[in-house]
Amino acid sequence: MSVLAAAPAAHAQAAEPIASYAIDVTLNADEKTLSAHQTITYVNTTDEPIPHLVFHLYLNAFRDTDSIFLTEGGPTHRGNTWDPDHPGWIKVDQIQLTDGTGLELLPLEDGTIASAQLPTPVAPGDSIIVELDFRAQLPRVFARTGYVEDYFMVGQWFPKLGVWEHGAWNAHPFHLNAEFYSDFGNYDVSITLPGSYVTGATGAPISTVIRDNGTQTVAYRAENVIDFAWTASPNFQLSTRDVDGTEVLYLYLPEHKWTVQRVLDAAQAAVSYYSEWYGPYPYPRLTIVDAPSDGQGAGGMEYPTLVAAGVMNLTGLANIPLVRNADRSLEAVTVHEIGHQWWQSMVGFNEAEEPWLDEGLTDYSTLRVLDAIYGSDRSLIDSNNLRVGYLDLQRMSYMAVPRVPMYGQAWDFGYEYSIATYSKPVLSWHTLERTIGNDALLEILNAFFRRYQYGHPTTEDLRTVAEETCEQDLSWFFDGLVYDDEVLNYAVTSINAHSVTVSRQGELSIPTEVRITFVDGSSALESWNGVENTVTFDYTHNEPPIRRAEIDPERKIALDMRWSDNGRSRAPEIWAWLAIVSRILYAAQDALMIMGGF
């Protein structure tokens, strides 16, 4: 037996630990099961006494098709299908207080939440220590957690307390579209598993004990986090990079060696930019985990200090070897999941009740990073003949289902969930940035992050900070987009020698500009608040005749549903038209030559 010890550098900022977990877990790699002993130290930091405890038992969602999760999903999740021959579940065998008082854990709803009545309520300011023994069966991975052969991605695997707030437990059954919500605390987790396995986890390793019986126990510690996930495989290979004092560790599978450079480059950019824009990354390590090609359901997920990337395919090109270097799905997912370190892991949003907050801010942050690295016109696909920006993808998604508010509980949404929580927020934040200015927006987000790091803010908290920080009217953003489903299209509807009429379709109005270009080459930039349905700009006959007019000429308003009608010329754009016709002519001639030789 040998012991390897490595103490991590402790430079995480202090947070008030509310729910801290110490877990000793053993993985049976053959049976794909877990058995564990867990100790929870919970501090009641509220003014209300707590009479009972409510736990999340997420793995029970994968037990059978009667669960809410599988019923809502059909049973699929992001294109991956649940395997009925390899379900998942969790069972608490024993729960007691440290003085030996046994508690009874009663399932609620569909078994993904359970409640235990306490003999004495936990008074404000007091703490309680609860011990549990539990077993779990990991499912074959399809919704973030589980196994594929000897690869394990273990998330939402232990009985996790809900959040006590406003005099009650905030803990919902596990819905298809819902993610997670829990308190900050410290985690000490010891994982016993076969000695040949390489592990990765939230936090950083403290020690590794290798036994003569072929097993090992790896201990991890994480401070000021809301969750703990881990991964293991005998096939993991490692690559690391130091980014501004943070160790970025990438655990990848041999068949995905081609991803190493790209993932680390993307991670480096993400950590650097996010730290600059929002606040420093306070943890010593960030772990990025690969997912097997036939287990991509494990990828695309965030946990505190650990993200699961995987070779996801946002465009349809990522899995084609000849063209996959042109596709940036890999970078987009990596940057996105790392963004959640700020908007979810450090600012602990309620992902179930207000999913647009963490997904929207994270995906908007993803857009910013990708555009900064690659350029806005090619940040998603970049090849000789095809360039697509990340914003383009989001616009297309949004246009498919634009009439959806961003605010809503996860289970309120059906197929429009991704529009409401990803696409529309990206466009909305981007429009806000282009409208009020990058500095003003960063000031809002910076203030919000500083105020609510290690907290649980809501949409109203965000609005309060935004309106305190920014002097401009933001009602169109919150009232029109967050809480409502207003849409917008600006168009130049008529143009004469000395007047231009612009119109607004839809209910949303965003201040914008109209650029009028005259025949002598001079131009005028008019402001329009967008409130009226139609506005006409008149010029005297002393002014040169108008050549063309463009509303929102720099295309700042990404929510504008049709940019093509934003500009009109009095005379046809003959030279541009000729250029296009000559391309059609060239293509026709080529086709005739190839097919007939003439």
Next chain:
Amino acid sequence: MRSTRCQSLHTGFQSATRYWPVLLISYATNLMLGVALAILPGISALMNVGHLTALRQTADGLDAWQVIDIVMSPLTDTTLGSIAGVASLTSWLRQATLIGLLTILAVPTIAWITQAFLYGGLLSTFTTLPQPFQLKGFLQACWHWFGAFLVWGLAQAAVTLVSVAVVAGLGTGLIALAGWWPVWLVVPSLLSIGLLLAAVFELTRAAAVTAGTRRIGPALSSALRLMLGRPLTV
């Protein structure tokens, strides 16, 4: 007399330069047909989107946002409705789609007919070397070979389509079984088959004109003998 490769090449260049009117007729035909095919899409674009400043950005290539605007315009119209006085992208999209489909169908048909008509005259002219070019003789030859080459063109298309379909089908099955690596076999195979069949039929036409026969059997035999005896001709 059996010519060397260099002599054959030299003769070919000599024919091409001597009979430059044939090249001019070929290019002029190609240009006029191209213009004819481009007219409808051009007019449609001018009528519907000619006044949009977005057209200026389209001139050097389509931006992704423009493609998205066009493709999503039917859904956008459903959300917003139309604006009075503003040409609808959706109706232009429908028009452009229809014109595009017609053009795609027309191109092979036009190519087939053009080739069938001009090829006989072209080949006949080259066989008269060193006689000067005569337009009347050229047109007579075009007409003389037109019917036969129309039929042979159809046959060539049919044989090529069937061959490509078979290889593509087998290749798809192989890729489904074995992953992506068979692409490196399938794509070159498809190209080779297409080129080989094109070469066979080109030589058949040349052999027919040289021998003065409109029967495909003897011409094809002659072409195959030439290919087997002198593979470089392929």
